Amino acid sequence: MSERALSSALVPLVIVIPLAWAVLCLLRPRHRPTLLLWPGLALWLIASGMLWQHTASGGLALHLLGAWTEPLGMSLRTDGLASTMCLVTSLVASACGAYRLLTPLGDEPSESQRWFWPLFFMLGAALNVIWLAGDLFNMYVGLELLGLSSVGLVAISGREQALSAALRYLLAALLGSLAYLLGVALLYAAYGTLALSTLAGTISADSITYVALALITMGLCLKTALFPLHGWLPPAHGVALTPVSAMLSALVVKASFVMLLRIWIGLGVGIITPAFAQSIGVLGAGAILWGGWQALHHADLKSLVAHSTVAQIGYLFVALPLLMSGAAPGLAWDGLMLQITSHAFAKSAMFLSSGTLIVAVSSGRVESLHGVTRHMPLALFAFGLAGVSLMGLPPSGGFSAKWLLLHSALAGGEWHWVVVLLGGGLLTAGYVFRVFRASFVADADHRFDKTPLGWDVIALLLAGASILLGLASTPVLSVMRIGAPLAGLVR
Amino acid sequence: MNLGALPVWVLASSLAPALLIFLLPERTRAARTALNLSAAALKLVLVGVMTWRVAQGQVTEVRFEMFPGADFVLRADALACLFAGLSAVLWLFTTIYAIGYLEGAPNRSRFFGFFSMCVASTMGISLAGNLITFLVFYELLTLSTYPLVVHRGNAKALAAGRVYLMYTISGGAALLLGVALLYGVAGDIEFQEAGSLRAVSESSWPMLRIIFALLIGGLGVKAALVPLHGWLPRAMVAPAPVSALLHAVAVVKAGAFGIVRVVYDVYGIEFAQRLALLVPLTIAASATIVWGSLRALWQDDLKRRLAYSTVSQVSYIALGVSLFGPVGTVGALVHLLHQGIMKVTLFYCAGNYAETLGVHKVSELDGAGKRMPLTSAAFTIAAFGMIGVPPLAGFVSKWYLGVGALEADMPWVLVVLVISSVLNAAYFLPIVIRLWFREQTAEWPEERTYGRWETSGWLLIPTVSTAFFTIAAGVLASFPFSPLQWAILIARRAYLS
Amino acid sequence: MSRELWFALIGALLFALALGAFLSHTHLLRRLLAFNIMGSGSFLLLVGLSQDMRGPDPVPQALVLTGIVVAVASTALALILLRRWFAATGSTTLPEDSAE
16 A cells, blocks of 8 residues: 555544444444454554554645545544544543453443443544544534533433433533534635635634634533533533543543634634633633632542543643743643643543542542552552642653643743642642542551452553653654644744 | 663662562562662662762763653762762661561551652652752652651541641642743753853843742752741651651752752852852751751650751751852751761661650650660760761761851851750750660550560661761761762862852 | 525524523423524524525535434434433433522
8 A cells, every 4th residue: 555545544544443333333232242342442543553653754634535625525634633632532542441341241231331332432433533624514523423422421321310410411512512503604604614724814803703703612612611611521520431431531521622722723813812812711720720629629539530620621721822822832832732632641540540449449439548558559559640640740741731831821921820820730739639648548447349450550551651741742742743833823 | 781871770779669569469578678678789889889980070861851841861960979879878778677667567568669769759859960850859759758658547647648748749839930930041951060040141130039039948848948847847657767768868858959959050159149049048047947956945755856856957958058168068068968867867766766665755765775775875876966076977067067157257157056056955965864864764655575686676777877877977077988078079069269 | 685694694593592591491301492493593594694695505505414413313312311311300300400
């Protein structure tokens, strides 16, 4: 296969593989077609790895599905951000999938066993569509697919709280995507195209564009659970099956954020005013404080981790004003990219290890973790490593991200963001150490159930990845800069 | 073995054992002990080789890029060897001590794992070649000492851990901000002899002063400068070997060592003098010295008394750093080592009394010298050293500090030193008198017997050895590779003129 | 005013009305209906406004077709969840809303 043919095949492949397995799993009547699943995960990983490798070696690609040109056709394009997110998606999803495969089914309702895998792969395909989509409408399709499969995954455990959380999640998701769609409709009416590349050249600062961008921003902020639109997230992420929570927090909320990022820096330069960017950043700061505060006070371990996601999302939004109107957008971009990727690894590791701990002590409460250091050292160690990254302590991806954002803020003398970044770190330390503190209490009065060793290994690998990203982030960041429209940001 | 990567080997010789020990099951005592001791011995050899090479003028360095604009640098220079040498020696003895101390206690794998991790962080701190690498290990130290502080897992330990974290994490944030600001002003700051900030334009000087305050504030938390010292006495709930390590090598010293690095190798002592940064540091250090000693007077709990003594004694280092002139520098650096050796001895002794006799309070020590003569002799030597009785190690430190004060034209510092020595005597001598000259009045609270020795050999050997070092460092101060000679070597390089 | 613009305005009006209903009602079925009307409103707007501004155009029609499929799928999922919720609890509102 020639180099060119390979690259044009790889791009759709990372979407087609999970999509195909979603269908295959749906067709298989068995609850856990193990023999089918491992090759699926492996193929997905290989294709994503090759795509990343290809992009890293300088291969930007625009792929037109079925050779239909825009605007009717579906265009997929790769840049550093898209390929890296595809790779991160496949890594995190494989880890969560493997975790699920190692889970003893026990008394789980057969329905949840039946539907997990089709929805799981559908979620992966939807994510990849969003990372690779080159126009606003494909993004919409990806977003809807993503929303539906996420809601399905939250609901499958069938418990009462799961149903109400899923319903709440669905309502928020529907509202968000309609706002987004309305914005897209306005943009199409005004400019006659939805391709980001074409729009970027023609867009002008008139009122219809402002209304459209406002609607899009609002819809996507709701989907990303930006404070104060975050109410749906903690119950949904807190109540879902452990691997589902991990995928939702690590990847799904990032999808709508990456869309927002692409739209803002693709279209918004010169249109989005510094004041507007600052006010979005203020909401991000609110998320950091509110999420951190809630995480400090929740008795339930998974709720704690879910609220931590609300707070960590805040960092992404704090980076936006630094990126759009700061003095050093390059640093902000690098910091943002690192925050997205390292949080994906750290948060999935944290959810998976929390799930393991919860199974081991048969309780979801933080106080039930007494004596865990002795009986579950590996799971706690994975939780700890992930915590290090979330707290932004070195050496970790979270630290490097915070450092870069801090620099970006200091370069422009924007002290308020410095305070937020440092204060957020202290809050995070507060809730992460709450868990450690409980685990070090010596007198454990309950028994410890055995958990699969593989669970710990998976969580440790993910947590290790988030640490490693801090020690050697240069290669990753240099790939993520490929094709990033940074030139337009430097003023 | 590739000697160019020596700093990495030094680091790995405690990081790798840490990870291995975590994986060892609780009951494999022999394997854990062997691993602990061989790793400590190996590290001592590696540090020895490293020091030898530095003495020959060879500086080894390892670097790679962590993320754009920030390199990870490990460099073996003279100052690094000073601190790494101290850590390596005391780690070996404290490991021996801890093996004996924790005999039969639960959670030993966890303990020794974090113990090794803590030493690895200390090694990283000593070898860090720039501020950001220093920061990495400084925070790692916080993380690896927390489990040691809360090791006992009771309410008191957890409360102490909470206070410890609040102080150190906030200190870490101040340090991070300071380092980030400094990168903004001057780019990637490598540690180098005589500093590298002289070239910064005069318009940035006010900013440099603010940064200095942030850096010293962040480091001062771990170095327990008053009023940032509140965590230290509370952290006394930790097991004795942890206290020994925290006070003599790891945490407190990391802070003090950071101050040394910032003043000599980032700002440069002469530039710091020009920015008028040294006098405030002198005042802060002097206040800490007097306040710590005063508080120590009133403590009946032996470990708490020693803790306040640490608050006071560690600030001698900051004091020496702040005295402009090579003699003051020598005093600071030599005290970095001497305080470690003496304080570790005192904590070993406190642990011995607690383990063997169940004695925790000063008032219960009457007559203990007869029951435990070797331990009490070690305690007496170290206490006299702290007071500054010649020819012990502490005397050498105080001598150089005093001369340094005169050289820096700050005679009032001499007054501080005299007051402190009087206070040292006031809180140490009563203990010594109780040990030797009082009759035992009551039964020992929880006596244990260990055959023909006064206590377990694991506990006794480290105690006696470090007491011996306290004498040797003073008596043999003029021999090559003594702490004093090494400090003089560094001081020569720190001054341009 | 062209017929297309009129469609678009009706679409916007429908969207606004349905949004009000979506936010003010707590009964889940009503909220689902409101969502569907919001969807229809935005489809009208999408086709109407762009054809008003740029003449007959197949693209918005294709987009709306896709949008309708998505809306049907979402509605189906919502109905399943709603029935399950009702079967499990006998309630037609979410617990957070019914407290009011």
